[in-house]
Amino acid sequence: MARGRxxxxxxxxxxxxxxxIACPQGVIVMAxxxxxxxxxxxxxxxxxxxxCTGCALCAVACPDVCITVYRQVPAKTRPQEAAV
Amino acid sequence: MMVAETVLEExxxxxxxxSLRDVPTHYCPGCTHGVAHRLVAEVLDELGIRERTxxxxxxGCAVFAYKYFNTDGCEAAHGRAPAMATGIKRVRPDMVVxxxxxxxxxxxxxxxxxxxxxxxxxxxxxxxxxxxxxxxTGGQMAPTTLPGQYTSSSPAGRDVETAGFPIRMxxxxxxxxxxxxxxxxxxxxxxxxxxxxxxxxxAFKVQLAGxxxxxxxxxxxxxxxxxxxxxxxxxWIEEAMVPYYPLGDFKVAEGVEALLKER
Amino acid sequence: xxxxxxxxxxALAEAAIRAGVEAYFGYPITPQTELLExxxxxxxxxxxxxxxxxxxxxxxxxxxxxxxxxxxxxxSSSSPGISLxxxxxxxxxxxxxxxxxxxxxxxxxxxxxxxxxQADYFQVTRSAGHGDYHPIVLAPASVxxxxxxxVLAFDLADKYRHVVLVVxxxxxxxxxxxxxxxxMRPLRAERxxxxxxxxxxxxxxxxxxxxxxxxxxxxxxxxxQAKLREIREHEQRYAEQMVEDxxxxxxxxxxxxxxAQTAVRQARREGMRVGLFRPITLWPFPERRLSRLADxxxxxxxxxxxxxxxxxxxxLAAGGQVPVDFYGRTGGMVPVPEEIYEAISALYRKLPDSxxxxx
Numbered sequence: 001m002a003r004g005r006x007x008x009x010x011x012x013x014x015x016x017x018x019x020x021i022a023c024p025q026g027v028i029v030m031a032x033x034x035x036x037x038x039x040x041x042x043x044x045x046x047x048x049x050x051x052c053t054g055c056a057l058c059a060v061a062c063p064d065v066c067i068t069v070y071r072q073v074p075a076k077t078r079p080q081e082a083a084v
Numbered sequence: 085m086m087v088a089e090t091v092l093e094e095x096x097x098x099x100x101x102x103s104l105r106d107v108p109t110h111y112c113p114g115c116t117h118g119v120a121h122r123l124v125a126e127v128l129d130e131l132g133i134r135e136r137t138x139x140x141x142x143x144g145c146a147v148f149a150y151k152y153f154n155t156d157g158c159e160a161a162h163g164r165a166p167a168m169a170t171g172i173k174r175v176r177p178d179m180v181v182x183x184x185x186x187x188x189x190x191x192x193x194x195x196x197x198x199x200x201x202x203x204x205x206x207x208x209x210x211x212x213x214x215x216x217x218x219x220x221t222g223g224q225m226a227p228t229t230l231p232g233q234y235t236s237s238s239p240a241g242r243d244v245e246t247a248g249f250p251i252r253m254x255x256x257x258x259x260x261x262x263x264x265x266x267x268x269x270x271x272x273x274x275x276x277x278x279x280x281x282x283x284x285x286x287a288f289k290v291q292l293a294g295x296x297x298x299x300x301x302x303x304x305x306x307x308x309x310x311x312x313x314x315x316x317x318x319x320w321i322e323e324a325m326v327p328y329y330p331l332g333d334f335k336v337a338e339g340v341e342a343l344l345k346e347r
Numbered sequence: 348x349x350x351x352x353x354x355x356x357x358a359l360a361e362a363a364i365r366a367g368v369e370a371y372f373g374y375p376i377t378p379q380t381e382l383l384e385x386x387x388x389x390x391x392x393x394x395x396x397x398x399x400x401x402x403x404x405x406x407x408x409x410x411x412x413x414x415x416x417x418x419x420x421x422x423s424s425s426s427p428g429i430s431l432x433x434x435x436x437x438x439x440x441x442x443x444x445x446x447x448x449x450x451x452x453x454x455x456x457x458x459x460x461x462x463x464x465q466a467d468y469f470q471v472t473r474s475a476g477h478g479d480y481h482p483i484v485l486a487p488a489s490v491x492x493x494x495x496x497x498v499l500a501f502d503l504a505d506k507y508r509h510v511v512l513v514v515x516x517x518x519x520x521x522x523x524x525x526x527x528x529x530x531m532r533p534l535r536a537e538r539x540x541x542x543x544x545x546x547x548x549x550x551x552x553x554x555x556x557x558x559x560x561x562x563x564x565x566x567x568x569x570x571x572q573a574k575l576r577e578i579r580e581h582e583q584r585y586a587e588q589m590v591e592d593x594x595x596x597x598x599x600x601x602x603x604x605x606x607a608q609t610a611v612r613q614a615r616r617e618g619m620r621v622g623l624f625r626p627i628t629l630w631p632f633p634e635r636r637l638s639r640l641a642d643x644x645x646x647x648x649x650x651x652x653x654x655x656x657x658x659x660x661x662x663l664a665a666g667g668q669v670p671v672d673f674y675g676r677t678g679g680m681v682p683v684p685e686e687i688y689e690a691i692s693a694l695y696r697k698l699p700d701s702x703x704x705x706x
Contacts, residue, residue, distance in 0.1 A: 004097075016114035016307075016314040022274050040113065057274045059098040063118030064109065069098035075091040135547035138416070141555075150553050156543040158415045159555035161438050164408035167400070171412025171420065172543065174396040175370050179416070179545055197408070200401035 004054020006045050009066040015040035022061035025051040042066075103128035103137075105154045114307040114314025116271040117145060120213055121152050123281045124182070127288055128155065137180040138172055140165040144186035145219040163194020166201035169208040180291060181208035188218050191227040191251050198257065202297040205262030209287045210299040212253060215306040216325060223309035227251045230328055235309075250328065254301040258334035264296030265343075266335035270303040272321035276331070283333075289343045296337055303329055350527045355490045356520040358528070359423070359449055359513065360385035362497035367532045368447070369418040370396035372409035374428060377461040378517035379451035382423045395534075403428035407435030407448070414444040415554045417542025419501055419535065423449035425517075426467050427458065436510050437476025440571070441556030445504035449497075449513045451520040454679030462679025463516035463602055468656035471512050472630040480571055482510040483578060484629040488586075488605040490524035496627070498529055507578055508541075514629065516652065518602045518681060578631055585633035586625045589615060593622030594702050595695050596640055598661050599650035600626045602681065607650045610687035619695050620702075629657065637664035645698045647671045650687055652680070669703075670694075 006028075008019075013036060020028045020043060027047040036042045043066075045052070054071025100106060103125035111117045128134045134155055141149040143162035150157030160168045165183035173181045190198050190212050198210065217235055218224040224237040228250045232241040242250075258266040265287055269280035280302055287298035303325050305317035312320060336344065353361075360382045363371070371386040383399070390397035396413065400406035406422045413420035424432060429450045439446045450471060454464040475482045483503050487493040493515060500511040538544050543552055558564040586604075589611065590596055599607040604625035614621040624640065624647075626633050641647070646669050649658045655673045662671050674690035676682045 012108045014113035018114060018314050018318070021315055021318075054097055056098040060274045060277050061119075063111065063114065063116055063122075065100050065104060065118065065122050067098065068096060068100075070094050071097045072092040072094050075093040136545035138543045138545065140412070147557060150555065154546070154551055156546050156552050158412070158543060158553065159442075159557050160411075161408060161434055164404065164411075164435075167405040167408035168412035168415070170398060170405075171370065171372065171409035171414070172416045174398060174409070175413045175418035175420070176416045176544070196401055197405050200405065204398070 004052040004069065004071045005047065006052065006058060006070070007068045008043050008045055010036050010042040011038070012064050013040060013042035013066045014038070014064055015042055016063060017043070018061045018063065019043050019058035019067060022057045024055065024057065025053065027052050028058055101125040101129040103134045103154050105152055107152065109152055110148060111145065112308040114305060114317060115145070116304040117213060119271045119277055120211060120302050120304060121149065123277070123284050124184070124211055125153060126281060127285045130285065131288055131292070133180045133288070133292070136178065137182070138176070140169045140172070140181070140183040142183070142185040142189040144189050146184055146186060146213065147220065149184045163189050163192070164197055165189065166194065166197040166206070166210065170201055170204070170206050173206060173208050177207065180288065182211060182288070183208065184211045184213070186213045186219070187215065187226045187228040191253050199260065202257045202299065203260040203262045205264070205296040207291055207294055207296070209291045211284065212299055212301040213304045214253070214301055214329065215304040216250070217306050217309045219306050219309055230324060252329060254299070254334045257299055262297050263299065263335050264337040265290040265298040265333070265340045267333045268301040268303070268329060268331050270321055270326060270331055272303065272305065272318040286340070286343050289346070290340055293339065293343065295339045350525045352523050353490055353526045353528070354381060354521065354523050355493055355515065356381035356451065357385045358490050358494050358526055359497050360389070361528055362494040363421055363447070363501070364389055364393065365529050365531045366498040366501040367419050367534050368395070368421050368501065369534060370410070370413040370420040371422065372398045372400050372406040372413070372420070373422050374400050374403050374406050374424065376425045376428045378453060378520050379423050379425045379449065381520070382449060382451070403431035404434065407432040410446050411435055411439050411444065414439065414446050415543050417538035417544065419445070419505070421447040421449070423451070425451045425453045426455050426464070429467060429470065433470070433476040436482060437478045438556050439510050440476070440480045440482065441478060442554050443508045443571070444554060445508050447500045447504050447511050447513070449515070452514060452516045454677070460679045461517060463518040463652060463681050464679050465516060465601060465603060465652040465656070466677065467514060468629065468651070468653060471514055472632070475510065475512070479568060481575060481630045482512050483507070483582065484512045484514055486514050486600040486627060486629050487519060488601050488625060490519065490522060491526040493519060494526055494528060503582065507574060509574070509578070514601070516602050582628055583631045583633040583635055584627035585636055586627060588623045590622030590624060590640060592620050594620045594645040594698055595648060595691065596622045596624050596644050597648045597650055597687070597691060598624045598626070598637070598657070600629060600657065603650045603652050606682055606684055607687050609684035610691055613684065613688050614691045614695070617692070619692065621691055621695065626657070632660045632664070634660065634664040637661065638666065641665040641668045643703055644669060645703055646694055648691060648694050649673045650682065650690070651675045652682070653677055
């Protein structure tokens with residue numbers, strides 16, 4: 001089960017590759033077939049096995065603030081469930 | 085009987101800081117000006133000071149910094165940002181003022197302004213981007229260009245016999261009594277970026293506490309004018325720049341130490 | 348307020364304080380230093396900002412910063428320092444913030460000397476920095492007028508969001524004369540609606556002179572030029588004496604105009620129909636009135652403490668209708684009334700037998 005995921009703003013990505021180096025799980029790769037409107041090959045999030053942990057290191061490395069990071073955390077326990 | 089199941093919900097753990105406008109920058113791929121901008125913006129957000137901050141932009145690649153920070157801002161003449169910031173802060177001591185300057189701006193044409201602002205202990209913060217080259221004009225030698233480094237105006241490599249030695253500005257400024265906090269950090273990997281953010285946060289806290297002038301020098305990549313790929317540029321910072329420009333805190337005046345211990 | 352004996356530089360400083368200057372930034376240079384010294388004493392006393400800058404370059408950029416933050420700010424210097432400030436003038440004009448600068452002119456070029464001079468006319472009226480604009484330039488001829496123009500300078504700077512220079516020379520700066528200071532104005536309570544005050548509950552404000560897009564920068568220039576036309580239309584100032592029936596009008600400003608007045612009076616006593624025209628605004632140059640005088644006088648004599656700079660403006664205003672002669676001293680030499688009188692009578696003798704307009 002995936003614990004994290006990222007969204008990459010491909011329009012703002014300049015294809016610098018720094019996020020691919022920062023990612024400890026290797027789930028960010030550079031596109032090779034579809035350049036962005038600006039002509040860069042953007043970074044893509046490819047995580048079929050759900051390895052992303054939402055650590056946000058990619059976002060820390062990104063010079064263009066293209067990456068939004070989400071992480072799944074335990075929800076606040078609801079009272080009725082607690083009662084079970 | 086029901087098995088207790090952990091319910092998960094998704095949270096945003098990283099998004100663009102409010103102090104940074106949602107516009108693409110003009111910086112080249114892999115240029116770490118973008119990282120420096122983001123770190124400053126995150127600090128402004130975290131300290132809750134965006135709405136009372138005035139930024140002073142330099143001349144150089146960051147000339148349009150005022151278009152990216154979501155704060156009031158102005159554009160100084162080349163090298164004069166510390167003088168302009170002095171004028172602003174002296175009439176509005178309640179404002180948070182910062183200059184964002186490159187190496188040509190701060191360490192060449194504006195050397196006089198930064199030294200005297202620091203020595204007067206002006207209560208603003210300077211973010212100094214050292215990428216060892218003139219970016220906007222297309223890759224000429226900077227005051228911080230390393231010995232032997234090739235640039236378009238040192239085509240045979242910087243010859244220290246004729247062009248002199250690169251200036252270590254953090255050490256220079258640290259020697260001035262008015263400077264309360266002076267640090268050098270690097271932006272070449274995630275770990276260093278996180279340390280840089282902490283230093284930037286300390287610098288702004290020093291201003292808020294009225295302890296004196298604060299400056300963070302950031303070793304920054306210019307892949308385009310170094311003729312390197314972004315990953316190569318990051319390695320060059322680590323292997324070539326850091327040995328000449330050591331990272332660390334060069335001035336921690338009385339009262340700043342307590343701020344450093346804060347998270 | 349009572350009349351008191353005041354030194355020009357001190358009077359300028361105190362007038363600025365009473366006009367509501369919130370911040371002074373300057374660098375010592377003779378012959379304006381008393382102005383800075385007075386500020387060093389008075390500004391902190393009043394809880395206002397005073398910084399002795401590391402250079403004139405820094406001083407003008409501190410003024411620029413304080414002005415961006417919406418404060419009434421000023422600096423003062425003398426000719427070589429004004430040369431250094433040219434960069435800042437241009438940025439201030441380009442980003443349309445108000446600033447006031449005092450120039451107590453001295454002999455040049457180069458380091459020159461510290462004697463009174465008017466050799467900065469070109470550098471202050473023509474552009475004052477790169478780009479394409481004129482600052483407003485006011486030229487007092489007495490300590491009292493220096494006080495009055497200092498107050499006006501702040502009002503004009505605010506009204507037009509523009510650079511205003513008050514130019515005098517060492518003579519006016521150093522001279523003591525009886526004069527009356529204005530009452531102390533309260534400091535402005537509100538910041539202007541364009542000033543940088545922190546983007547609290549509003550969109551960020553940006554003050555810049557940068558515009559990379561050529562059509563947009565042309566628009567900026569068009570707006571600036573429209574403002575300058577308005578200033579030209581409304582702010583031409585001058586003083587004149589005995590011009591009603593004059594065949595020869597002497598044109599001089601500041602100290603030169605003041606000395607010329609003595610020469611003109613002497614010429615009148617000798618029966619010559621001579622008048623005096625003294626520009627108070629050097630930019631906008633009082634060309635309208637001077638052009639009208641050119642319709643009926645027989646000649647102009649321009650007197651300056653330089654090699655002939657305002658001379659160009661008088662020639663333009665005269666439009667080739669009448670001869671424009673020149674008498675000047677340079678290098679910090681101050682003309683005495685006798686030599687101006689000689690120049691007047693020499694030119695007067697060359698006038699045609701009958702006046703261009705009725706006797």
